[in-house]
Amino acid sequence: MEEKYYEISSDNIEKFVNNLVAQNNEVIAPKDKDGDTFYDKITDFKDADLNILLPKLSFKEYLLPKTETLFEYSISGSNINILDPLENAGADGGNSGKKSVKRIIFGSRPCDAGAGPIMEKVFNWDYKDEFFNEKFKNLYIISIACVQPDNYCFCTEAQLSPESSYGSDILLKKGGSGYYAKVITEKGLELINSTSENAGLFKEIPKEAFPADKDWKAAFDIKKTQGFLDKNFTSSYFQEKFLSCIGCGICTYTCPTCHCFDIQDEGTNEKGKRIRNWDSCQFGIFTLHTSGHNPRVTQGDRYRQRLMHKFKVYNEKFNKYLCVGCGRCSRNCPEDIDLREITSELSLMEDNITQ
């Protein structure tokens, strides 16, 4: 779709969001909870906390829940009955029985918005994962551009930017009487035109009137990070750098793009369900064979896998990086292992090798 541009006042954006709530959509926004901010359901625009840099967690859970039912079963004698939740699928991938709830993230960060289409490639690589697809299809994303990244942020290096619209349906930028809006997708247009009242809140402007992006400059070249990873699987860097890693897995849980999962059965021998749960490549058991053999023995082996997956393996398959540069893995790491620092160091090491 050809992008469209609008201006909307602060009062009107409030009206717009409250209208979306009133139209029985599930509206989710950054919201204060015990001193931290999380993406959470709001019932009024005033619940949204739009002044923080980044919510503590991304909204990954709305696409890939921590725990998700793949099917339910009941057993009597040698009779097994299997119930497929996708038969009643909706925005929550079938796990509430409600059909097609529109779920709107208001005030998404550009990095978080970028994670959706990045994960979408994995879930549609050959076999189509409709649990993900149903949720993704019904998720509408209104992002607000960042003004000033912090020291853990590296979205620009990760090929996005604080003002990137990749993965957003609408991108807002502060300015004018409130916000300027860029509508990127049909889904974005659908929200604006959902009622004539909503459409009236937005004033269309020419493309030139929409504020241009700042000239964000990458501090290092992520392609060189990939270049190092391509050739240095056995580098001692991985074993030394991650000696302090305690393997807690928080980097993977807080990551908007980490999507690895485990499958388990839960229930009695009469009824229960098969579920998938978030898993983490940082755990030794992740790759442990039945025989006791483990391909990834040390924490260095495991963090190397995380780097390889994000900056090499995924890129070779899908020509993008499995990282949006949000920096949550680093901010939340109890050992202050900093992914921006690591990717930067690797790119410099590649430079030194090729010189």
Next chain:
Amino acid sequence: MENIYLPKLAVIKEIIQETSDTKTVRLTVDGASIDYLPGQFGEFSCIGEGESTFGFASSSLRKEFFEFSFRTSGRATAGINSLNVGDSIGFRGPYGNFFDTGKMKGKDIIFIGGGIGMAPVKSILEYCLDERNDYGKITVLYGAKTVMDLMYKNAIEEWKSFANTDVVITVDPGGETPDWKGRVGFVPTILEELPVKGNNAIAVVCGPPIMIKFVLKSLEKMGFNKEDIITTLENRMKCGIGKCGRCNIGSVYVCKEGPVFTAKEIESMPNDF
């Protein structure tokens, strides 16, 4: 809307107790086998206990059933172990690539299996035996830790009955019994003593990673090209279809691009398996 994690229910037709802790299960879906090829794998589950990954152990040319072998070692396999003939097993698949039988036709083949790694070897071996005239000399080398750990005792007798087919069974030193009539020695050692040469020949290998490592060295000594050594990698998997993210070796997803690889392909992979 297709649910890619939804298993079919396969009915247990027969259970063979192979050793004290291993079994082979013969299954049917709608009264017959399913379409698959040797080398491929499936996700087999005891509904309510869990799902696990196993390669097919039967020849896909035999249409009355398909089979897999397992060792009871965790919750999912303990669940499968508790099932009886007539019960149902959850099945997803077949997944992954398969042995290139076109490339094997007209050639001598040595099949090498260690422990429960013999299961996928049995699948392609019996496939070749089912069309015995398409292949040259067939040699089977199967090793287990001890005599008690030898699986497929009935199948071994069947293999021996084919013309131009040598079957060599070995157990690790110390694993023999007083009345053991087979060989004693590790698989790579026995392999190098066999009258097998690498010209116009294919080697199929599966077993524990450490056995594969040494067998590859022995085969190269015996004159096999790396392109003519075929193995299957059995990495830990959950989904089997390229989503869950744990079976990769470098950029290769074993579940999608494997599990069958040549030694040449393995050589180009990082040491992450």
